[in-house]
Amino acid sequence: EAQVTQNPRYLITVTGKKLTVTCSQNMNHEYMSWYRQDPGLGLRQIYYSMNVEVTDKGDVPEGYKVSRKEKRNFPLILESPSPNQTSLYFCASTATSGRAGELFFGEGSRLTVL
């Protein structure tokens, strides 16, 4: 089954404790991205990747890092989480870089930072 898999789905952590949210897709997609979803704000892009070792900032990159060492994986790293990073996070991938391309989303990772 074609899918984007995120882990963990739910996490409660404390301020300053480094964490990584993993994302893996089995569709051989080149393009991947991370979004955060907050009430009343919709989804905002954090980082995206055009290919292995090629990443760039989205609209809200502060406090986050990413890496793309393999095509299928695109982990999101919070080096020193803060309460304002409490959010619902989505990883997405697509086969095409074109304007009409459909994004395929993971099921989300709900993060709470105390």
Added chain:
Amino acid sequence: AQSVTQLGSHVSVSEGALVLLRCNYSSSVPPYLFWYVQYPNQGLQLLLKYTSAATLVKGINGFEAEFKKSETSFHLTKPSAHMSDAAEYFCAVRPMNTGFQKLVFGTGTRLLVSP
């Protein structure tokens, strides 16, 4: 910057009633437009998209949307709501001269369907 505005954070309908979810875009040049749906505890999935071909676009689960340039709108409709349509719906825009990396979402509309 191009954006979309979704009117109404919540819309309530009765089962069998017409569903109308509103989306307006800000752009002097017609962009590509998308509607995504998010069911509870799931990721988003594509309902339909407008890519400058037909102005009336049909999607999955009986939904459709009409692109109206004069009104800068791309409202989502379904003739008869079903309980399973209860979800959050997001309109999104991909501006001209951009690719996958630029998809700007609206703030979402939660559809509530009552028996």
